[in-house]
Amino acid sequence: MGTESNQWTATPIIDFTNVEANGKSKSMPVFEFPKNYTKAPTLFPNNTSGDINCELCSKTIKISYYIQNDQKKWILSVGSECVTKFGDGLSGKDNVRQFKIDRAIMLDRDLISLKKLIFENSSRIESIGYGKKERKWNSSYANFGTDTASIDAIAKLKEDGKINLLFDTSKKGYNSRSRDYIYWRYVYGAIPIFDYDNYIKTSNSGSSYSKSKESIEKELLAWFTKNEQRGIDFINQFNLYQENSGNSKLELFKSEYLQNKSDFEG
Numbered sequence: 730m731g732t733e734s735n736q737w738t739a740t741p742i743i744d745f746t747n748v749e750a751n752g753k754s755k756s757m758p759v760f761e762f763p764k765n766y767t768k769a770p771t772l773f774p775n776n777t778s779g780d781i782n783c784e785l786c787s788k789t790i791k792i793s794y795y796i797q798n799d800q801k802k803w804i805l806s807v808g809s810e811c812v813t814k815f816g817d818g819l820s821g822k823d824n825v826r827q828f829k830i831d832r833a834i835m836l837d838r839d840l841i842s843l844k845k846l847i848f849e850n851s852s853r854i855e856s857i858g859y860g861k862k863e864r865k866w867n868s869s870y871a872n873f874g875t876d877t878a879s880i881d882a883i884a885k886l887k888e889d890g891k892i893n894l895l896f897d898t899s900k901k902g903y904n905s906r907s908r909d910y911i912y913w914r915y916v917y918g919a920i921p922i923f924d925y926d927n928y929i930k931t932s933n934s935g936s937s938y939s940k941s942k943e944s945i946e947k948e949l950l951a952w953f954t955k956n957e958q959r960g961i962d963f964i965n966q967f968n969l970y971q972e973n974s975g976n977s978k979l980e981l982f983k984s985e986y987l988q989n990k991s992d993f994e995g
C-alpha cells in the first residue's frame with residue numbers, strides 16, 4: 730500500500746452491543762470511525778456477501794476490527810490478532826474487555842456517589858436519650874402533586890416501570906396513600922454497587938485473602954452484566970423524582986456513565 734506501519738493506529742472502540750448469534754449472546758464492539766475516510770487499497774478486499782477476512786493477512790475472521798491511516802485518510806478491516814500490531818497492542822478481544830471494565834468502574838463510582846448523596850441528604854444522627862444516638866431516615870411523599878392528574882401521572886409512571894424502583898413494593902399493610910412514599914433507607918440499600926476501588930485497595934494491602942486484579946475484574950464484569958440496566962434505572966428514576974418533586978434541596982444527580990453513553994450515541 731506504500732505506507733509505513735507506524736502510520737496506522739487501531740480505530741478506538743467506544744461502546745459494545747450484545748447481539749444474539751446462534752442462541753448465544755455475544756459482545757460486539759462499536760467503533761469510532763473517523764469521518765470522510767475511504768477504504769484502503771488492499772489485496773484482500775471484503776465483498777458484501779459470504780465470510781469476512783482480514784484485509785491485511787487474508788485470514789477468515791469472525792469479528793472485524795479496524796485500523797486507520799490518518800495521513801492517507803484510509804480505513805482497513807482487520808482481525809482480532811492483526812489489530813494488536815497497532816495502537817496499544819491489545820488484541821481486539823482484550824480491547825473490548827478493557828472497555829467494558831472502564832465502563833463498569835464508571836457506573837460503580839456513579840452509584841456509590843448516588844448512595845452517598847442519599848445518605849447525606851436523607852438521613853441524620855439523632856439523640857434517642859440516655860446518651861444514645863441513632864441514624865434516622867427520611868421518607869418523601871412522591872405524588873408529584875396532589876391533584877387527580879398528578880396522582881394518575883405517577884401511577885402511570887409506576888406502571889410503565891419508569892419509577893418503580895424507588896418504591897418498596899414488598900411493604901405490606903400500607904394504604905394506597907402511604908405506598909406513594911419513598912423510604913430512602915430502602916432505596917439506599919437497594920442500589921447495586923460493586924465497590925471496585927475498595928476491592929483494589931484491599932488487594933494491594935497484601936492481606937492473606939486478597940485477590941488478583943484479574944479475578945477482581947472478572948467479578949466486576951459479572952456484576953456489570955447483571956446490574957448495568959438496574960443501575961441506570963436507579964439513576965434515571967432518582968432524577969425523574971428530583972425533577973418533579975419540587976424538592977429544591979437536592980440537585981439532579983450527574984452521572985458520568987450516562988454522560989459518556991450519550992456522547993457516544995449522540
Ligand SMILES: [Zn+2]
Pocket residue numbers: 783784785786787788807808810811
Ligand atoms: Zn490478519
